[in-house]
Amino acid sequence: MSKELTFDSAVAKKYKKSFKERFVIFIKKNWIGYLFLAPFLILFTIFTVIPVIYALGLSFTNYNMLQAATWAGVDNYRLLFLDDSVFMTAISNTLTFSIIVGPTGYLMSFFAAWVINQLKAKRAFALAFYAPSITSGIAMSTVWLVAFSSDRQGYINNFLINLGFIDQPILWNTDPNYIMTVIIIIQLWMSMGTGFLVFLAGLQNVDRSLYEAGAIDGVKNKLQELFYITLPSMKPQLLFGAINSITGSFGVFEIATQVAGMPSPQYAGHTIVAHLYDYAFMRFQMGYASAVAVVLFVMTFVLGKVVMKLLSSKDE
């Protein structure tokens, strides 16, 4: 050390070397980590990051997919928030929808996984419960659209008329008062599969010995076991499920259009993604559609960060 202090040039050399050394140490220490990450990172950058950045850029342009994009600054955003009243309807519909479907679907899929995990013949139960996710298109067109059909033949109208609750069939998918409710019910039922399966897998990962330890420490019933042992051990899956519910419920679109059409009567079933789709693939205004995507992204990302704070595991 004292040697280095006496010769300035030597210090410089030493420093240079030590920087190089530090670099070597850094590589030595981390190369395996980066190597393991490399395949994912390379593909992810090419096929996901670049398109997302491209779309971000498009949101500041006018682009109709035929002519080259022209710079528009923040015009798209200004238009979106100040002049597009349909977009406001879309935001309010999406929020209403998400506030109901997100938490409800989340709790229901966890509860189903928790209960089914304790039943005999849980495999048969699990398959039946996951069935709507496997057969989504068929489930939609054969069960739900017929169930909520607006004529007397629709299962639900038929049932209600037979019981004498109503005289006239309810126009489930054309009456703006009912559209949202119908979409909520269908989406709840169709979207639970993913969370359900992740929770089911997560339940197996809870350390069995914790339950034995819990029994000794005075855990009396299943409910106490759930709150003191199972839930804290499943934080990673709970977080995944929560993010999944957020992106799923904010991204609702297909079911809404299948139920109510596009555009829906008085925009009663118009969601943010429906608005996006409308501009992207019907009016070919990619720039404007990208701006809608950015707004949606900011909303879900902020909410996602909050949820991560609440459910983060120890090292985050």
Place this chain on the structure above:
Amino acid sequence: MIKIKWFKGQWIHITFANIALYTIMGLLVCFTALPLVYLVSTAFKPLDELFLYPPQFIVRKPTTQNFTDLFMSLNSSSVPFIRFTFNSVIITVGIVAATVVVSSIGAYSLVKFKPPGGKRIFDLVLMALMFSPHVTKIPSYMVVNKLGLIDTYWALLLPSIAVAYNFFLMKQFCEQYPDELIEAARIDGSGELRIFLKLVMPALGPAWSTLIVFSFVSNWNDYFSPLIYITSQAMKTLPLALQTIAGGAATASIGRAGAVAASGLLMTLPTIVIFTLMQSKVMETMTYSGIKG
């Protein structure tokens, strides 16, 4: 409370609460399984029953005519049907295998090696997860086109491997794997790749079997990617081929309705098989050799 001897010498206790629970779950599950019942029964319906409204869930006079119809219309196409099946199998299996390997090893590295910048990378993954896929479709097409992959298997394979969602799923499960076990293996002199393959992956069974199910279901049924990336007839996958040959649900002509019903069942069968195969792994109880994290 009644005690009944279950097979394998186990006792089950029948209580009122138990009966209520099984009844409620049974009813719920009957309800969620409706589309499955419908799918199977519809494939065997004769033509007149297919057009009943409202549709009947159970077939009255089962027939295999629909399957014969389907194969007739498939044989009339210029490309042999087996080619589409081959395309679909190769691509789906390829994507699923690659995404499991790439996401697991990447997520494991992020969680356990904590390379500098890892947090940024994860933030990026999260952002990608939340960015609406609808607006990135055209940029994605441009990328695939620039790389000269249009109308190749690579165009269907590569973009579907490094999916943010899959990475996130694997990362969450990796977090639960106890560090102590990795440390112990390192002290024993195991290489990092060996630790990952022999120790971590077997323990993450529920995680990657869940991933296999998700990935298989979505890629097997993927209709959009081949639609935009594939131009030649021989490169098409099953969903797209069935759509054009048998006439999809949207354009179903009356004569082809039976073929559509049969193809619906045949398309769904592999996903049900995969789910059934994987679910024993999903529900496999994990033991970390008694070490508490």
